[in-house]
Amino acid sequence: MGSLPFRLMAAEYGADITYGEEIIDHKFLKCERVTNESLGTTDFLERGTDNVVFRTCPKERDMVVFQMGTSDAVRALKAAQIVCNDVAAIDINMGCPKSFSISGGMGAALLSKPELIHDILTTLRRNLDTTVTCKIRLLNTRQDTVELARRIEKTGVPALAVHGRKVKDRPKDPAKWDEIADVVSALSIPVIANGDVFEYDDFKRIKDATEVPCGTPQFFVPKGKKPWEDVKREYVRKSILWENDLKSTKQTLKELIMHYSCLELPEGKGINKCDTGADLAKLYGEEDYYNFVVSNRN
Structure with missing residues (x-):
């Protein structure tokens, strides 16, 4: 999941579907849809500001999934109606x-509320022409996970994503691919497996273990992954081109670095010191590209 530049890069590497970052329904209800003529994008701006909460473009219309955090069916529907005609699906x-999500009754807090899950999904499906899906985590027992998955399937959603960790698990804990496999065998709808896909070879391993695919941008390259330096520079260029939020761009770069290195090294420290897009372009040797894009935009 990620911002527009990250999603477009994933699509170029072979992804069939891409996910936006989770956006809370309360926040999205404060947004207005604006056509950005200079970028050729559709922006959802926080009303009365220039703050871009979600940005998409026609190029990804048939593959981007809008990911929403919610705890109320009516509110979720109102938020979904704002964006449903610009995306391929609502998830x-x-x-x-995370505590902010659970404390608001969202995210993993919904796992213990199957009636509310049913209400949210059926309300969206009955009132939207757009595809509706959802993503869950593993519950405390295999049987509980399978039973919840079956209840979700009965709402009529065409697919279900399953993250192979429980709520108490930390990112460093190994994903339980075998428990995802239990869900796959119990359902007739497609299951999207998620968790511990870091390299291209992991893509095949999780597919073999669960019989469903999953991945992140460079893992879709059939001939193997590109050098990290190429991936980062390409992401920086796309972030410049699409005027991605600087904070978002820096965070994504740091996450990429953590896959193979340490943020305490010069590159990580350099990212923290960048206050503008020009600073970031200079750090990655993309000054000429930055100046070209900015001059043509003005």
Whole structure:
């Protein structure tokens, strides 16, 4: 999941579907849809500001999934109606374990509320022409996970994503691919497996273990992954081209670095010191590209 530049890069590397970052329904209800003529994008701006909450473009219309955090069916529907005509699907995040999400009754808090899950999904499906899906985590027992998955399937959603960790698990804990496999065998709809896909070879391993695919941008390259330096520079160029939020761009770069190195090294420290897009372009040797894009934009 990620911002527009990250999603477009994933698509170029072979992804069939891409996910936006989770956006809370309360926040999205404060947004207005604006056509950005200079970029050729559709922007959802926080009303009365220039703050871009979600940005998309026609190029990804048939593959981008809008991921939403919610705890209320009516509110979720109102938020979905704002964006449903600009995306391929609406996905309800029912797996986020972060405190802000759980305290608001969203994310993993929904796992213990199957009636509310049913209400949210059926309300969206009955009132939208857009595809509706959701993502869950593993529950405490295999049987509980399978039973919840079956209840979700009965709402009529065409697919279900399963993250192979429980709420109490930390990112460093190994994903339980075998428990995802239990869900796959119990359902007739497609299951999207998620968790511990870091390299291209992991893509095949999780597919073999669960019989479903999953991945992140460079893992879709059939001939193997590109050098990290090429991936980062390409992401920086796309972030410049699409005027991606600087904070978002820096965070994504740091996450990429953590896959193979340490943020305490000069590159990581350099990212933290960047206050503008020009600073970031200079750090990655993309000054000429930055100046070209900015001059043509003006």
